[in-house]
Amino acid sequence: MDTSNSHRVLIVEDDVEVRAALSQLFASNRYEVGLASNGAEAIELLEQNLEPCAVVIDLLMPGIVGHEVLDYMRDDQRLAAIPVAIISGSPELAPPGYQVFPKPIDGGALVRFVGSGCCRDHKLSV
Numbered sequence: 001m002d003t004s005n006s007h008r009v010l011i012v013e014d015d016v017e018v019r020a021a022l023s024q025l026f027a028s029n030r031y032e033v034g035l036a037s038n039g040a041e042a043i044e045l046l047e048q049n050l051e052p053c054a055v056v057i058d059l060l061m062p063g064i065v066g067h068e069v070l071d072y073m074r075d076d077q078r079l080a081a082i083p084v085a086i087i088s089g090s091p092e093l094a095p096p097g098y099q100v101f102p103k104p105i106d107g108g109a110l111v112r113f114v115g116s117g118c119c120r121d122h123k124l125s126v
Contacts, residue, residue: 008032009114010052012042012069013087014061018103022056022087025107026114039064043072046079054114059088070095083117085110 009031013019016037023033034050036042038061055073059066066086073079086094087110089103101110 008034008050008052010034010036010042010045010050010055012036012039012055012057012061012066014038014058018058018087018105021107022105022110025111029111029115031114038062039066039069042069046073046076051078052082054083054085054117056085056087056110056114059086059093060090067095070098083114085113 007030009026011019011022011026011033013022014037019035019037023035026033034045034052036045040063042055042057043064055069057066057069066088070084073082073084084098086098086100087103087105088094088100091100091102094100099113101113
């Protein structure tokens with residue numbers, strides 16, 4: 001089975017309600033959505049050759065935090081080119097070089113970032 005998809009977004013968020021809202025937001029914009037509730041799940045999905053067109057990730061989660069997932073992605077040539085949007089209630093903790101969306105999240109801006117970064121032919125409804 002081919003796990004690559006030019007319209008798949010991986011959402012890494014420990015808050016159930018935020019994860020569900022983001023999933024609904026991207027699904028309503030015709031993206032396939034992969035979900036991870038923590039960094040360990042995200043890395044497991046990426047190791048299974050899930051190839052999202054973008055990753056939306058929270059920084060502060062139990063266990064493996066967002067920074068560790070970013071380090072993992074940066075060290076893998078296949079993953080390093082994937083656009084990443086950081087969503088965080090503590091945006092000042094974000095490492096430089098990433099697009100940061102403070103919580104509460106501007107959903108339209110987030111979908112536009114994902115659309116411009118990886119799915120140029122994808123039509124957005126936001």
